[in-house]
Structures are given as C-alpha cells and as structure tokens.
Amino acid sequence: MMYKMDLGRIMAFPLLNARYEGPLGGLDKVPRPFLIGVAGGTASGKSTVCDKIMEQLKKSGLEHHRHVTIISQDSFYRDLTAEEHERAKKGEHNFDHPDSFDVELMRRTLVDIKAGKVMELPMYDYIAHKRTTKTTVIHCADVVLFEGILVFYFPEIRDLFNMRLFVDTDPDTRLSRRVLRDVEERGRSLEQILHQYMTLVKPAFEEFCLPTKKYADVIIPRGADNIVAVDLIVQHIQELMRPNRPGRRQRNNSDSIVGRPH
Numbered sequence: 001m002m003y004k005m006d007l008g009r010i011m012a013f014p015l016l017n018a019r020y021e022g023p024l025g026g027l028d029k030v031p032r033p034f035l036i037g038v039a040g041g042t043a044s045g046k047s048t049v050c051d052k053i054m055e056q057l058k059k060s061g062l063e064h065h066r067h068v069t070i071i072s073q074d075s076f077y078r079d080l081t082a083e084e085h086e087r088a089k090k091g092e093h094n095f096d097h098p099d100s101f102d103v104e105l106m107r108r109t110l111v112d113i114k115a116g117k118v119m120e121l122p123m124y125d126y127i128a129h130k131r132t133t134k135t136t137v138i139h140c141a142d143v144v145l146f147e148g149i150l151v152f153y154f155p156e157i158r159d160l161f162n163m164r165l166f167v168d169t170d171p172d173t174r175l176s177r178r179v180l181r182d183v184e185e186r187g188r189s190l191e192q193i194l195h196q197y198m199t200l201v202k203p204a205f206e207e208f209c210l211p212t213k214k215y216a217d218v219i220i221p222r223g224a225d226n227i228v229a230v231d232l233i234v235q236h237i238q239e240l241m242r243p244n245r246p247g248r249r250q251r252n253n254s255d256s257i258v259g260r261p262h
C-alpha cells in the first residue's frame with residue numbers, strides 16, 4: 001500500500017508491499033527508519049543542516065545501502081479558512097503557534113513512516129499558504145530527518161524521534177536570513193516580513209520553540225557553519241547504522257550523544 005497525504009487526509013492506495021524489510025532484517029536492533037527530529041527557530045538553518053547531514057552520509061558511501069529522506073513540518077500546516085487566508089496574505093496569520101499544525105495527522109504519518117510504510121507527502125507552498133501537488137516520497141528510507149520550528153513541542157511527536165537536534169543560531173542572523181529568503185523565495189515585502197516577525201514570529205519563538213531546546217540530544221550552535229557538530233552527528237549515525245556493530249541496541253529516551261542540556 002502507498003499512503004498519500006493530501007490536503008489534511010491520508011489517502012491509501014495499492015502500490016508496493018507496505019513494509020520494507022531491508023538487508024539488516026530482524027537482526028538490526030537500530031530502529032529503521034532512524035527518525036531524527038531537527039528543531040530550531042525560523043531561518044536558523046534547519047534545512048541546510050539536514051542537507052549537509054544527507055550529503056555527508058552519501059559521501060561516506062552509505063548511499064549504497066542507506067536511503068536518507070528529509071521532510072518538513074510545514075507539510076502539516078492546517079488548511080486555512082478564507083478569512084485566515086486573507087489575514088495570511090497580510091502577514092497577520094500566526095503560522096508560528098502550535099495550533100497552526102495538524103498534530104494528529106503529523107503523528108499518524110510519522111508512526112506510519114516508522115512502520116516502514118511507503119508515504120507520499122505534499123510539499124508546502126509559502127506563497128499560496130497551502131500544500132502543493134509536488135510531493136516527497138518516503139520509500140525504503142533508512143534515515144528520515146524531520147525538520148521544523150515546533151517538532152519538539154508536541155510530546156506525542158517528540159517521543160517518536162530516535163535522535164533530536166536543535167539548530168541554535170543567533171536571532172539577528174536568523175532575521176536577516178529570513179528577510180532575504182522571504183523577499184527572494186516567498187514573495188513577501190520587507191514591511192510584511194518585519195511586521196509578521198515582530199508581532200507573531202518572535203513572540204512565538206520565545207514562548208513555544210526556544211523552551212524545546214532542552215529536549216535536544218545535540219544543540220548545534222551556528223547551524224551548518226558548525227562543521228565539527230555536523231561531522232560528529234554524521235559519524236554517530238554511521239556508527240549506529242554499521243551492520244554487525246557489537247552491542248547495538250534500541251535508543252533509550254535517556255540516551256544522549258554529546259550531552260543532554262539541563
């Protein structure tokens with residue numbers, strides 16, 4: 001069966017066998033797909049860090065055996081009403097509040113991904129403020145990176161991750177990157193970006209996103225510029241995924257990689 005998430009529903013239709021039994025089969029104690037949550041404020045570099053991790057896993061030769069997929073929490077924004085849509089066009093809809101997300105859909109989808117089901121997720125269109133017909137297919141993934149501002153906020157989502165990363169980039173840097181990106185790629189005016197940032201994005205970051213840093217296994221200061229942190233994370237994933245690794249075991253929620261913050 002292939003499961004297709006479409007405008008708030010999950011559609012299932014026959015395609016392949018739902019469960020992918022990879023080369024490690026039942027002998028592998030490391031959960032697969034190995035699900036990594038990547039949180040952090042807007043424009044902190046979450047997507048860029050995910051790209052680097054994927055790139056390095058591929059460079060190391062793992063791509064012959066491992067498939068890595070990146071998905072975004074933005075695929076799980078709730079559909080807007082006509083009134084909300086009008087407000088969104090003026091930068092007055094709060095996309096940074098937890099209520100903006102369809103948490104149950106997110107949970108069910110991640111549970112299905114963890115169960116090895118083949119999934120097709122729509123990508124998000126920031127200009128139209130809705131999901132598009134472009135999709136990411138998750139098929140036989142060994143590692144799935146799930147990135148978003150609030151991926152650690154909801155306990156039922158947070159608990160699904162096998163590893164949790166928080167990208168910690170200075171707020172001035174994030175704002176300047178957001179301005180450039182939103183003008184270039186998301187069709188926003190400078191006035192709209194700054195108004196949305198000051199009234200909604202920044203307060204929500206402080207109230208909902210920043211407090212979730214404590215759930216991270218690894219905090220990555222400066223995002224993708226932090227080559228040492230990215231290298232260590234990649235090495236750790238490679239070590240975990242190495243076949244016949246002695247002492248391989250399931251993640252315990254109290255495990256940490258470099259050190260769990262207070």
Ligand SMILES: Nc1ncnc2c1ncn2[C@@H]1O[C@H](COP(=O)(O)OP(=O)(O)O)[C@@H](O)[C@H]1O
Nearest residue numbers: 041042043044045046047048049177181224225
């Ligand atoms: N280390 C970096 N140096 C310079 N620009 C960066 C860096 N990391 C990200 N960016 C840029 O900042 C913007 C936001 O980065 P992105 O990775 O998409 O952040 P997020 O996924 O957290 O929103 C993008 O335009 C990206 O190219």
Ligand SMILES: O=c1ccn([C@@H]2O[C@H](COP(=O)(O)O)[C@@H](O)[C@H]2O)c(=O)[nH]1
Nearest residue numbers: 041042043095096126129130148149201
């Ligand atoms: O329609 C939308 C949806 C989201 N946003 C803003 O996007 C960021 C989250 O994306 P990042 O890539 O992590 O920056 C969030 O802060 C929302 O404010 C939007 O403006 N419009």
